[in-house]
Amino acid sequence: MSQPGMSQPGMSQPGMSQPGMSQPGMSQPGMSQPGMGQPGMGQPGMGQPMSQPGMVQPGAATTQPAMAQQAMAEPEQKKTPVFLIIGIIGGALAILGLVAFFVFGRGEGKDEGEEDEGAAVAAVGGLSLELTPPDATVKVDGTEHAGASPRVITGLTEGAHKLEISKDGFMPFTQDVTITGGQTLSLPMKLQSAAVTLTIKVEPATAAVTLVSGNTPTSVGTGQASYSHPLTRAAGTDYKLEATAEGYDKVSVPVVFTGDANQEVSLTLVKAGGAAAPTPEPAVAPTKKKAPAKKKAPAKAKTAELKIGTAPGNPPATVYVDGKKQSKKTPVFVKVAPGKHTVKWKWDGGGSDKQSVSVGDGESKLLKGAK
Incomplete structure (x- = not known):
């Protein structure tokens, strides 16, 4: 019989344990409980580091010298190819830069030099002077240039230059000339003689003739139809001829020199309030009429x-x-x-x-x- 609160031998009561019985939460020798480990047994979650001769456990670090050297050499072997490639690329770029400099840089410099040289040549010109007399003295910008005729003067810069030509017994000549780069300016230069003989013809013959040199009058003559008057010209002086006669208006004519040693000037006076005095026409000798030429007989036919x-x-x-x-x-x-x-x-x-x-x-x- 079982009474509440009573226990009998051989019976299992809650909260009670008997020898040979396994109760929850209890462990007995020879039994393996979860979370427990015994020597010689490998239980999940349990492990003790073991080291046996000749064995390498995963995750364990070795201390042998050969393995340490191998580990140190691996980074160097990986770095060497990278630096080598960078060096090759850098050298190639440097060579390309030098080639470009010599090909393009020097070529452009040469072109610029050639252009500068061409511009310098184009900026220089010259003169070629056909001189009369041929031994006249020639100066350009005050510098004398000797030689024969044609007188060739080179190396003149582009632009305006002062040309001076002189010779004893001749009127000096001065003129500004413009030089064009790369060209030679050719000019005929004939000096005018300083000594001139004027042949003066006047109408009417009763007129008085005067030569005015600058502001200085010199009488040539009166009462003649023609005069021969020698004159030595002075540089920078203007000359004119004046004629007066009673009953006529005064006439004044500038002398324009031609450069010849002999020069003719005509003076014709006009009557006061009237027309110019008539100029007699030169007598013309009668001409004989030529007899008409005989006509040639027509050629006979060749039969x-x-x-x-x-x-x-x-x-x-x-x-x-x-x-x-x-x-x-x-x-x-x-x-x-x-x-x-x-x-x-x-x-x-x-x-x-x-x-x-x-x-x-x-x-x-x-x-x-x-x-």
């Missing part, structure tokens, strides 16, 4: 023929008909006008023959010459 050869045993000869040489040697056939003609044979090396012949209209004659 006759001469057959010209050489006698047997004679070589070909050059033929002349009425003095005119024929284009080829015998035999020849020549058209002539009816009438009388002269035929001549001439042989190379000497010998000749001459005959006269008359032919009528439409007639043909045979002639043979012999040495």
Whole structure:
């Protein structure tokens, strides 16, 4: 019988344990409980580091020298190819830069130099002077340039230059010239003679003639129709001729020098309040009428023929008909006008023959010459 609160032998009561029985939360020797580990047994979650000779456990660090050296050498082996590639690329870029400099840089510099040189050449020109007299003194910008005529002056910069030409006995010449780069300016330069003889013709002849040099008057003469007046010109001085006569208006004419040693000037006065004095016309000698030229008779038609050869045993000869040489040697056939003609044979090396012949209209004659 079982009574509440009572326990009998062989019976299991809650909260009670008997020998040989396994109760929850209890462990007995020889039994493996979760979370527990016994020596020699590998339980999940349990592990003790073990080291046996010749064995390497995963995750364990070795201390052998060979393995340490291998671990240190691996980073260096990985770095060496990277630096080598960078060095090769850098060297290639440097070589390309040098090539570009020598090809493009030097080429551009050469072109610029050539352009500068061309500009320098284009900025320089020259003068070529045909001088009369040829031994005149020539100065450009005050610098004398000697030589013969034509006087060639080179190395003049582009732009304006002062040209001076002088010679004793001649009027000095001064002019500004413009030089164009790369060109030579050619100029004919004839100096005017300083000594001039003026031939002065005046109408009416009663007029008084005066030469005014600058502001200085010099009497030339009165009462003549023509005067010859020598003059030595002065540089920078203007000259004029004046003429006065009673009943006429005064006339004044500037003297324009031509450069010749002799020069003619005409003065014609005008009557006061009237027209100019008449100038007598020069007498003209009567001309004889020429007799009309005789008309030549028209040439006759060439209706006759001469057959010209050489006698047997004679070589070909050059033929002349009425003095005119024929284009080829015998035999020849020549058209002539009816009438009388002269035929001549001439042989190379000497010998000749001459005959006269008359032919009528439409007639043909045979002639043979012999040495």
